[in-house]
Amino acid sequence: MFSKKRALAGAAIAAGAALVLAGCAGGGDGNPDAAPTFDPNEEVTLDLAFWGNDVRAELYNEAIAAFNEEYPNITVNSTFLTFPEFWEKRQTEAAGKNLPDVMQFDYSYLRQYSENGLLLDLDPYLGNIIETDPLPENILDIGVVNDTTYGITTSTNAWGLFTNPVLLEQAGVEEFEGGSWEDYTDWMGEVTDGAGGAFWGGGDYTGRIQNFELQLRSEGKNLFDEDGTPGFDEERLTEFWESGAPIREDGIGIPQQRVEEVAPKGAFDSALTASELTWDNFGAGYLAGLGESYTELGLIAPPVTEEGAKDLYLKPSMLHTISANTEHPEAAATLVNFLVNSPQSGEIFGTNRGLPASETALDAAELDPLSQQVKDYEASIADRLGDAPPVPIVGYGTLEEKFRQLGTELNFGTVTVDDAVTQFFAEMDVVLNQ
Amino acid sequence: MSTTATRVIVTGEKPSRRSLFRRSRPEHVNRPGQRQRVVKETLAGYGFLIPWLVGFFGLTLIPMAYSLYLSFTKYNIFTPPQWIGFDNYIRMFTSDPAFVQSAQITLIYVLVGTPITLAAALGVAMLLNYRDKGAGFFRSAFYAPSLIGGSVSVAIVWRAMFANDGPVDNSLSAIGIDLGGWIGNPALVLPAMILLAIWQFGATMVIFLAGLKQIPKELYEAAEMDGAGPWHRFRAVTLPMLSPVIFFNLLLGLIGAFQVFSSAYIISNGTGGPAGMTNFITLYLYKRGFSDGQMGYAAAIAWVLLIVVAVIAFILFRTQRSWVHYAGDNR
Numbered sequence: 001m002f003s004k005k006r007a008l009a010g011a012a013i014a015a016g017a018a019l020v021l022a023g024c025a026g027g028g029d030g031n032p033d034a035a036p037t038f039d040p041n042e043e044v045t046l047d048l049a050f051w052g053n054d055v056r057a058e059l060y061n062e063a064i065a066a067f068n069e070e071y072p073n074i075t076v077n078s079t080f081l082t083f084p085e086f087w088e089k090r091q092t093e094a095a096g097k098n099l100p101d102v103m104q105f106d107y108s109y110l111r112q113y114s115e116n117g118l119l120l121d122l123d124p125y126l127g128n129i130i131e132t133d134p135l136p137e138n139i140l141d142i143g144v145v146n147d148t149t150y151g152i153t154t155s156t157n158a159w160g161l162f163t164n165p166v167l168l169e170q171a172g173v174e175e176f177e178g179g180s181w182e183d184y185t186d187w188m189g190e191v192t193d194g195a196g197g198a199f200w201g202g203g204d205y206t207g208r209i210q211n212f213e214l215q216l217r218s219e220g221k222n223l224f225d226e227d228g229t230p231g232f233d234e235e236r237l238t239e240f241w242e243s244g245a246p247i248r249e250d251g252i253g254i255p256q257q258r259v260e261e262v263a264p265k266g267a268f269d270s271a272l273t274a275s276e277l278t279w280d281n282f283g284a285g286y287l288a289g290l291g292e293s294y295t296e297l298g299l300i301a302p303p304v305t306e307e308g309a310k311d312l313y314l315k316p317s318m319l320h321t322i323s324a325n326t327e328h329p330e331a332a333a334t335l336v337n338f339l340v341n342s343p344q345s346g347e348i349f350g351t352n353r354g355l356p357a358s359e360t361a362l363d364a365a366e367l368d369p370l371s372q373q374v375k376d377y378e379a380s381i382a383d384r385l386g387d388a389p390p391v392p393i394v395g396y397g398t399l400e401e402k403f404r405q406l407g408t409e410l411n412f413g414t415v416t417v418d419d420a421v422t423q424f425f426a427e428m429d430v431v432l433n434q
Numbered sequence: 435m436s437t438t439a440t441r442v443i444v445t446g447e448k449p450s451r452r453s454l455f456r457r458s459r460p461e462h463v464n465r466p467g468q469r470q471r472v473v474k475e476t477l478a479g480y481g482f483l484i485p486w487l488v489g490f491f492g493l494t495l496i497p498m499a500y501s502l503y504l505s506f507t508k509y510n511i512f513t514p515p516q517w518i519g520f521d522n523y524i525r526m527f528t529s530d531p532a533f534v535q536s537a538q539i540t541l542i543y544v545l546v547g548t549p550i551t552l553a554a555a556l557g558v559a560m561l562l563n564y565r566d567k568g569a570g571f572f573r574s575a576f577y578a579p580s581l582i583g584g585s586v587s588v589a590i591v592w593r594a595m596f597a598n599d600g601p602v603d604n605s606l607s608a609i610g611i612d613l614g615g616w617i618g619n620p621a622l623v624l625p626a627m628i629l630l631a632i633w634q635f636g637a638t639m640v641i642f643l644a645g646l647k648q649i650p651k652e653l654y655e656a657a658e659m660d661g662a663g664p665w666h667r668f669r670a671v672t673l674p675m676l677s678p679v680i681f682f683n684l685l686l687g688l689i690g691a692f693q694v695f696s697s698a699y700i701i702s703n704g705t706g707g708p709a710g711m712t713n714f715i716t717l718y719l720y721k722r723g724f725s726d727g728q729m730g731y732a733a734a735i736a737w738v739l740l741i742v743v744a745v746i747a748f749i750l751f752r753t754q755r756s757w758v759h760y761a762g763d764n765r
Contacts, residue, residue: 084704084725087725088724088725091511091724091727092511092724094511094512095511095512112512112727113512116512116513118512256618256708256709257598257614257615257618257619257708258598258618259618260617260618260619260707260708261597261598261615261617261618263703263705264703394510395726395727397725397726398725398726398727401725405705405707405710408707408708408709409709409710412620412708412709414620414709414710415709419531423531423532426529426530430525430728431726
């Protein structure tokens with residue numbers, strides 16, 4: 001007992017000395033006197049939670065093993081769940097102030113968790129434990145809520161248009177060459193005609209809130225501002241949903257019933273549609289879903305609402321955060337730094353979590369053709385990339401899901417556009433006044 | 435007895451024993467030694483009850499009371515609940531079409547599914563009761579689905595069976611009925627769910643079977659002597675004699691049907707789709723609570739569900755006077 005106490009005291013002194021030294025060195029931004037340091041001799045156990053599947057879990061195991069070579073005294077216990085279950089579990093843990101030390105985190109929950117004091121303020125660790133040099137300023141800014149950094153972006157993605165070359169060849173239609181949303185609808189119609197009932201050119205894109213966001217951004221607006229003010233009114237949403245009517249009613253888009261039947265797979269990775277607007281890191285999953293006969297997909301920029309508008313933006317495909325209640329913030333920050341910045345993590349994860357945001361990790365990552373394609377795509381849309389919108393409002397996930405559900409109902413014809421708009425605004429009223 | 439006994443323990447007061455025990459002392463307790471033994475036995479009794487009491491208060495009563503309180507609040511799990519009175523209840527019935535739809539499909543599911551399930555269970559139970567040859571095999575065969583009934587695997591199988599190009603679709607197409615898949619069709623997914631419920635009649639059937647075995651053979655023989663045909667025997671003997679079991683199964687069936695969750699969750703991938711047609715009350719309140727963080731609203735929905743089930747159970751109990759016959763009952 002006594003010796004353990006002495007060891008602790010020794011550790012404390014060492015930590016104190018290190019602190020002083022760090023202070024003298026004056027390293028890091030922020031307040032150099034308070035720069036936290038990590039004691040490499042303290043035995044620490046950290047909980048790490050992420051969403052994913054067996055494949056990703058295996059990568060995390062490798063990464064933790066590599067981490068332990070450097071930091072043998074930090075034991076990392078990791079757990080994983082699928083995405084919806086992951087968040088259900090976090091909700092209950094958050095209620096009990098019992099979140100895991102380090103979490104893989106989603107952008108849409110960042111505001112909710114940080115504004116409720118559940119996440120650790122990472123500013124004191126930036127520039128010392130968490131290296132900031134490999135992370136561009138605009139990437140670091142993604143994890144900032146109310147002027148405080150709560151999350152470190154592991155990887156980025158952007159909205160894009162995937163196409164299926166095999167189906168396009170079958171339909172005898174050229175790749176979509178870009179243009180307005182109407183052009184895209186016409187092109188979908190050509191593919192559907194060419195397919196002769198075997199597949200469709202695409203689906204009703206008005207069911208996705210991101211496509212609405214893209215149009216709003218062309219008009220210089222956001223879906224929601226920082227304070228939750230929507231950048232659209234009932235009239236604008238009506239206009240948007242009505243613009244999908246030809247796709248729904250003229251037989252251009254895939255019928256909703258077919259979409260429901262292949263769930264949880266999507267219409268695109270079931271080879272039922274030849275195009276899909278979604279995040280550009282979905283390609284690997286699509287290829288896996290489509291099977292061995294597919295080796296490549298098309299990935300091009302989405303239709304344009306207004307020429308020259310900065311409607312696209314880079315979004316974090318995921319972040320890493322630390323629980324405000326962690327007993328070992330320094331060790332947790334060390335782990336986060338390793339998972340985001342280290343060449344080992346770049347090598348191990350590749351683009352499993354999206355295109356690595358950290359330059360050191362990206363340099364070490366071996367890019368398969370698809371990842372290279374994503375990288376090239378993100379470079380090709382550089383002139384359409386604008387500033388990222390404000391961190392999503394609390395309840396954004398609920399509204400996104402409501403939007404999607406109303407979209408499916410529009411496709412089934414069980415709701416009119418006017419009713420759908422009324423319902424969405426009623427939901428918004430509840431969510432925004434929470 | 436209990437209060438006085440605990441008071442001694444808790445406060446350590448030493449009032450005169452005589453006055454302490456006078457009021458609650460049973461008549462036969464008159465010797466001091468016996469009195470002590472009664473106290474001891476009572477304490478032991480409560481001691482043994484403690485696990486149950488802790489469970490009852492800690493896991494049932496207090497959480498229920500808390501959820502009732504939450505139903506009058508806005509509660510997103512993260513920030514403390516905020517009292518809003520009846521707003522949740524008002525919202526449910528005035529400005530939430532998803533709730534109204536959810537209540538409607540749940541009612542249809544209960545009102546259509548439960549009677550058919552009972553009828554099917556009774557029918558098969560009577561067939562199995564009719565002859566004993568191979569009864570064991572058939573009993574197990576019919577019971578098996580309800581053993582695994584609530585499980586995820588059955589819902590997945592159901593999903594596959596009723597999907598587009600699934601066995602059901604294909605066999606219907608073969609005889610010229612082209613409905614397509616049921617699971618993705620808002621008009622057909624509810625019937626598919628009801629069929630799934632009916633298919634899981636095994637537990638109900640076993641209880642019916644036990645009830646049928648209890649009916650004295652003499653009654654049937656007497657009825658036959660009087661010239662009663664099979665239908666008349668069923669009306670005059672089986673139904674009345676079985677009525678307590680029917681009542682029991684009806685009550686349990688209704689309550690169970692109101693709480694359908696896992697099959698809907700699996701068949702719709704947790705979305706309640708297509709077009710909200712599998713969004714049963716329990717699934718809806720679960721999504722509201724755990725995905726949308728509207729715990730107060732979810733609690734309010736849960737209480738409405740509880741009240742509806744309670745009212746229906748109450749009405750059933752009131753009507754049993756007119757149709758349920760208990761042995762030795764002189765009514």
